[in-house]
Amino acid sequence: MVVLDPGHGGADAGVTGSYGAAEKDVTLALALEVKRQLGVLYDIRLTRESDRGLSVVRRTELANSFHGDLMLSLHSGGGLSRDANRIALFVQREKRGRVLAPKGEDGWDTGHRPYIAESQALAAVMKRSLSTLDGYEGVGYSGVPLKVATGARMPMVLVEVGNLTNPREEGRLENPEHLRRVSAAVAAGIEAFLSR
Ligand SMILES: [Zn+2]
Numbered sequence: 015m016v017v018l019d020p021g022h023g024g025a026d027a028g029v030t031g032s033y034g035a036a037e038k039d040v041t042l043a044l045a046l047e048v049k050r051q052l053g054v055l056y057d058i059r060l061t062r063e064s065d066r067g068l069s070v071v072r073r074t075e076l077a078n079s080f081h082g083d084l085m086l087s088l089h090s091g092g093g094l095s096r097d098a099n100r101i102a103l104f105v106q107r108e109k110r111g112r113v114l115a116p117k118g119e120d121g122w123d124t125g126h127r128p129y130i131a132e133s134q135a136l137a138a139v140m141k142r143s144l145s146t147l148d149g150y151e152g153v154g155y156s157g158v159p160l161k162v163a164t165g166a167r168m169p170m171v172l173v174e175v176g177n178l179t180n181p182r183e184e185g186r187l188e189n190p191e192h193l194r195r196v197s198a199a200v201a202a203g204i205e206a207f208l209s210r
Contacts, residue, residue, distance in 0.1 A: 015057045016204055017082035018045040019162065021089040024067025029092045031184035038065065040178060040187050041088040047197035052204060070161045078125075078167050084136055084207065085170040086200070087162050090187060093177035100151045101144050102174040105133040106164070107157035125165040132169035136207050140171060143203035147196060149186065150176060169207075173200070 020041035022028035028037025042065065049058040059080045061073045068076075077085045093099060108130050126133075134157075141153045163170040175196055176183040186192040 015059060015080055015082045016052065016208075017059050017061065017077040017080050017085040017168070018048060019061040019073050019077065019085060019087040020045040021087060023062050023065055026067055028089065029178045031178045032096075032181050033184055033188075035178060035184050035188055037090050037178050040090045040175075043193055044088050044090075044175065044197055044200070047193055048200050048204075051194075051197055051201045055205065056208065071165075073162055074164065074166050077170075078165070082168045084204070085163075085166055085168050086140075086204070087170070087172040088200075089172060089174045090176055090178045091174045092179040096180055098151070099149065099177050099180045099183045100154055100174070101147070101176060102154040102156070103137045103140055103144075104156055104158050104160055104172040104174075105137050106130055106160045106170070125167050126163050126170065129167065129169050133163065133171055135210075136169045136203075137171045139207045139210075140173065140200070140203040143199050143206060144173075144175075147199050149183075175200075 022038035022041060026038065030036050045060050049060065052058055061076045062068055106126055137155055141155055144153050160172060162172060176187060178184050178187065
């Protein structure tokens with residue numbers, strides 16, 4: 015079971031490009047295309063299949079209820095400048111001692127802690143696969159406090175596919191052909207991870 019989480023949705027549009035493309039629509043189109051490409055091989059579930067809002071906690075709860083083997087949260091965020099266009103991967107940061115827990119939910123991330131090493135392995139495989147795409151400055155990878163991974167009982171990586179604030183990239187992400195290529199790279203990464 016592969017869980018795809020299209021970032022944002024509903025009232026939360028995410029980043030909006032200068033020609034008006036909304037991140038919430040790009041992430042959903044991407045998730046649906048990855049599902050279309052990989053659905054013959056794997057069971058794929060999306061945290062949302064339409065334009066609706068979902069809290070970050072609910073996304074993680076859904077992924078756990080689906081018993082995912084992995085979870086990818088898809089985004090296409092903003093860059094520091096209009097020219098910036100990076101792919102960035104984020105995994106939950108490893109921390110000594112007490113793990114990041116939302117206030118009032120003591121020790122909650124003991125749920126994801128055992129999966130952090132696998133999340134890093136998933137990120138490494140995704141990085142290799144996404145590095146094959148043209149037109150990006152590279153694929154960044156970092157460990158950060160990652161709310162959507164908190165409590166996830168599976169390997170989990172957040173993927174920022176390019177910067178919607180770059181007008182050229184905004185045009186590309188609106189182009190079905192480019193979307194198919196990006197989705198194919200994401201799909202290849204998932205397949206490589208699951209068939210290790
Ligand atoms: Zn986002």
